[in-house]
Amino acid sequence: MDEALIVRNVSKKFQLHNEPLKRLVSLLVPVFRAKAQVFNALKDVSVELRAGETLGIVGRNGAGKSTLLQIICGTLRPSAGSVQVRGRVAALLELGAGFNTDFTGRENIYLNAAIYGLSRREVDARVDAIIAFAEIGDFIDRPVRVYSSGMFVRLAFSIIAHVDADVLVIDEALAVGDALFSQKCMRFLDDFKKRGSIVFVSHDSGAVSQLCDKALWLHQGEVMLEGGAKQVTEAYLEFLYSETQGDKVVDCNETIAYEQAVEAWHDPRDQLLKNSKYRNDIEIYPFDTTVSSFGTGLVQVVDSCFRDEQNRKLSVVLGGSIVELEVVMNVQSELSNFIVGFLVKDKRGQVLFGDNSLLFKPEGYSVLGNSRYVARLKFLMPYLAQGEYVVSLGIASGTQMDHIQHCWIHDALVFSCQSSHVIHGLFGTPVVGFTLGSVS
Numbered sequence: 001m002d003e004a005l006i007v008r009n010v011s012k013k014f015q016l017h018n019e020p021l022k023r024l025v026s027l028l029v030p031v032f033r034a035k036a037q038v039f040n041a042l043k044d045v046s047v048e049l050r051a052g053e054t055l056g057i058v059g060r061n062g063a064g065k066s067t068l069l070q071i072i073c074g075t076l077r078p079s080a081g082s083v084q085v086r087g088r089v090a091a092l093l094e095l096g097a098g099f100n101t102d103f104t105g106r107e108n109i110y111l112n113a114a115i116y117g118l119s120r121r122e123v124d125a126r127v128d129a130i131i132a133f134a135e136i137g138d139f140i141d142r143p144v145r146v147y148s149s150g151m152f153v154r155l156a157f158s159i160i161a162h163v164d165a166d167v168l169v170i171d172e173a174l175a176v177g178d179a180l181f182s183q184k185c186m187r188f189l190d191d192f193k194k195r196g197s198i199v200f201v202s203h204d205s206g207a208v209s210q211l212c213d214k215a216l217w218l219h220q221g222e223v224m225l226e227g228g229a230k231q232v233t234e235a236y237l238e239f240l241y242s243e244t245q246g247d248k249v250v251d252c253n254e255t256i257a258y259e260q261a262v263e264a265w266h267d268p269r270d271q272l273l274k275n276s277k278y279r280n281d282i283e284i285y286p287f288d289t290t291v292s293s294f295g296t297g298l299v300q301v302v303d304s305c306f307r308d309e310q311n312r313k314l315s316v317v318l319g320g321s322i323v324e325l326e327v328v329m330n331v332q333s334e335l336s337n338f339i340v341g342f343l344v345k346d347k348r349g350q351v352l353f354g355d356n357s358l359l360f361k362p363e364g365y366s367v368l369g370n371s372r373y374v375a376r377l378k379f380l381m382p383y384l385a386q387g388e389y390v391v392s393l394g395i396a397s398g399t400q401m402d403h404i405q406h407c408w409i410h411d412a413l414v415f416s417c418q419s420s421h422v423i424h425g426l427f428g429t430p431v432v433g434f435t436l437g438s439v440s
Contacts, residue, residue, distance in 0.1 A: 003086065004167050004197035005049040005072065010081035012042040012067055012221075041067045043221045044081070049167075049214075051086070054189075054198040056212035056229055058205065058236045064221040065201045069093055069169050072199060087166025090116055092156050101145035105136065105155050108144055112156075116163040126162045134158035135181070154181055161188055168192060169199045186211070205233035209349030230349035234410050238294045241405045280319025280383045280421065285414045292410055298335065299395045299406040303328040304413055307376070317415070319383035319428070324376045327393060331371050335397045335406070337364030340375040343392045352389075352426055355379070358400055383428035384417040391415075 015038060042064045049055045057065050070076040072083055073091045098115060099108045109130055113123045131140050134154040139147060144155070160168060168189070189198060189211060202208055208215055208229055215232035217224040217239075224239075225232050287304045306314045307324045317323050325342055341356025355377065358364065367373055391413040396403040421428075 002050050003048050004051045004053070005086070005199070006084040007045060007047045007068070007072065008082050010042055010045045010068070010071060010078045010083060011040065012071065012076065013079045014039045014041055041221050042078070045218070045223055047216050047226060049197050049199065051197055052193065053214065054193055054200060054212045056208035056215040057199065057201045057218060058203070058208060058215060058233060059218035063218040065218055066093065066171060068218070069171055069199065069201060073169055085167055088116065088164065089167045089169060090160035090163050090165035091169040092160055093169070093171045099144050099152070099156070102143055104142055105140040105144055105147070106131070108155065109159055112159045113163060116165070118163060130158045130162050133161060150181070157185055165196060167197045167199065171201045172203060205237060205349070206351050208233050233349055238408070241294065241408070281418045282317040282319060282381065282384060283416045283418055284315055284317060287413060291412065293407055295395070295405045295407040297406070298332045300330045301327060301393055301395065301407055301409055301412065302330055304391070304393060317381050319381055319417070319420070321381055322378065323381050324378045325391065327375045329373050329375065329395060331367045331369060331373055333369040334367065336366045337397045337399065338367050339364055339396045339398070339403060340377070341394045342377060345390050345392060346426065347388045353382070356394070364397065384420060385427060386417050386420045388414065388416045
């Protein structure tokens with residue numbers, strides 16, 4: 001079969017008891033089990049993962065994500081349903097899970113690797129590579145009870161990276177590690193995808209979009225949505241805003257009368273040498289008023305485009321040039337601490353860059369009701385690699401960390417980079433000079 005993982009109609013129920021003694025009695029006397037309070041952690045969950053695919057699982061705390069992972073790994077048994085896994089499963093679930101805190105890091109390598117089915121000889125052949133990957137220095141020969149949380153993650157991830165697993169299961173423990181090690185882990189996971197399958201849980205929707213082919217959204221033990229990683233993470237983001245703002249969040253994608261001025265779109269390529277090695281043509285598609293949006297509905301975006309420094313509306317943006325992102329809005333009510341922001345994402349939904357108006361006025365702006373406003377954010381467009389991109393727009397009021405979303409549009413503008421000299425990385429930055437001289 002091509003499926004590396006098949007989860008079919010899995011449910012998990014836990015019996016809740018107020019006292020430990022009652023739990024013990026319920027295990028010994030079946031009649032007491034019927035009197036216990038039942039908590040349904042998972043309800044009829046099904047998902048399939050093909051060989052070479054990566055599945056992201058998102059959801060709020062308590063949604064059932066960790067329970068599902070434990071069932072996939074075999075450390076929990078489902079109350080109903082079945083799980084089929086092809087090959088060896090390696091898991092990084094909870095911090096220090098499977099470690100004996102009195103053993104040294106080196107001793108725990110042998111202990112954990114044995115749990116995954118490796119022989120002593122196989123571990124001997126890999127122990128140096130495991131230690132090198134973990135980068136915890138002399139702590140490898142000290143008891144793990146003296147380890148920091150970051151050291152736990154380094155050693156645990158290093159072990160699962162070297163057990164030749166077919167399926168990797170990774171919970172949010174990677175968030176504990178430092179930035180450099182997290183990047184190292186992501187590089188390993190990108191390479192592992194070429195030969196194995198991954199189940200990845202994270203609250204970081206950007207990481208899910210970057211790493212995963214598909215995603216599963218769980219809420220209170222039930223599947224809310226399964227599909228492409230970008231589609232699922234965007235729906236989950238909208239749900240999170242609705243949770244924090246209560247019934248204030250509505251579909252603000254109304255048809256609004258807005259007369260666009262007849263305006264010729266400017267194409268700056270006419271001014272560019274046709275053989276320039278720095279050619280970076282980014283074709284801009286018109287704003288689509290029917291794209292999905294959500295928020296309080298107090299602000300509606302009626303148009304958006306890119307303009308150059310001469311205020312000309314652009315059909316093509318050149319990488320390395322100064323542009324203004326224009327946002328035309330209808331504001332229904334007087335608002336203070338007003339914020340306008342944007343994010344540029346690739347086709348997988350990974351955020352490349354973005355910013356908002358708080359950069360220029362930390363306390364935000366004030367706007368009047370029943371009025372139309374035009375906001376412009378000026379920035380240097382980087383050199384983009386060939387491919388398709390989108391601009392997400394966010395109009396809110398409040399602060400950077402605590403705000404009310406009035407209008408969020410996932411794909412307000414779509415653009416495509418047709419030609420590029422960018423070979424490495426997600427995008428390039430304009431380099432304006434280079435010198436080389438000998439030093440005596």
